[in-house]
Amino acid sequence: MAEAENQKQLLRLIQEGRLDLFKEELQRDEEMSKEVRWKHYGKSGDTLLHYAARHGHLDVLTHLVEALEMDIEMFNNDYKRPLHEAASMGHRDCVLYLLDKGARIDCLKKADWTPLMMACTRKNVEVIKDLIEHGANPLLKNKDGWNCFHIASREGDPQIIQYLLTVSPSSWNTESKIKRTPLHTAAMHGCFDVAKALLERCPYEPDSRDKCGVTPFMDAIQNGHIDIAQLLLEKHKEGHTSTIQMLLSLGADLHAKDGKSRSALHMACAGQHAACVWLLLQAGLQDSLDNTGTFAWQLAKKPDVLQLFKGINVST
Known part of the structure; x- marks a missing residue:
C-alpha cells in the first residue's frame, strides 16, 4: 500500500513539474531511485519520460535522461515514445531536446502514427517545422492510409497546409484506404480556409469519389x-x-x-x-x-x- 502511494506521489510530482521534490523523494528511497529508470505505470504503461514530455516539463525531462540515464526510446503499451507525447502536445522545447538527444524521428506508435502525424493534430506550425527540418518524412502513411497532410487538412490550419505544400509539394496527392482525399476531409469538417487553399494549389479532380461514392x-x-x-x-x-x-x-x-x-x-x-x-x-x-x-x-x-x-x- 505504501509503495503504491509512493508511486502515485512520484507521478504527481512529475506531472506538476516539481523537480526538487521529486529528487528528494528518490534520495529517501535508493531502491525506488533504481526502479523508476525502467518502470512502466498504469494501464497505459507510461514511463516517467512519457509524463514529463506530455506535460512539457523540460527540466524534469532533462533530469530523467541525463541524471537517471533513462532511455528516450522507451515506449508504452501503445508503442508511444516520449517524442510522440511532446509532439502531440506541442511542447517545442521538449521536442527539440529529444531530437538533440537522438530520438528516432519517424518512430511508430500503434496504428502507425509518427510524431509528425501527432504534431499535425495541433495547430503548432513551429513543432511541425522542427520535425521536418530534422528529417521527418511527411509522406509516410498510418494504418488508415492517412499521411500528415491528410491529418492537417482535418484540423483546419491553412498556415500548416501552405507550409506542408511548400516543403513536400506532392503531399496533397494522397488517398486513404477508402479513397478519401484531404479535400474530402476538409469539406467534411468545415475547414473553409483549408479547402480554399487546396483548390488553389492542388489539382484535385472534380467529383473525386471515395469507395462509398x-x-x-x-x-x-x-x-x-x-x-x-x-x-x-x-x-x-x-x-x-x-x-x-x-x-x-x-x-x-x-x-x-x-x-x-x-x-x-x-x-x-x-x-x-x-x-x-x-x-x-x-x-x-x-x-x-x-x-x-x-x-x-x-x-x-x-x-x-x-x-x-x-x-x-x-x-x-
Missing part, C-alpha cells in the same frame, strides 16, 4: 457546410445534379444553412445552375432570406434560372 461536395452538403459546397461549385464548374439526387435519397438535410444563413438554393442560384435549382425547388426547399436580407432568386442572373421560380409560383 461520396464526393467532397457531398461531404460539404451533408454536414451543412454550404460555403465550402459553393466554393467547390465555383472551382469545378459543375452543377452536381446527380450528387443532389443522391444526397436527397440518403436523407440529407435539405434545409441546411451555413453561418450566413445561405441555403443550397442560394448556392445554386449564385452559380447559375438551373438544373440544381429545379431539383431543390421540386424537393420542397423554400426560398428564404440570408443574413444580408437576400433571397436566393435575387442571385439568379440567367433567364432559365429566373424562369424556374416563376414556373412554380415562387414570389419574386
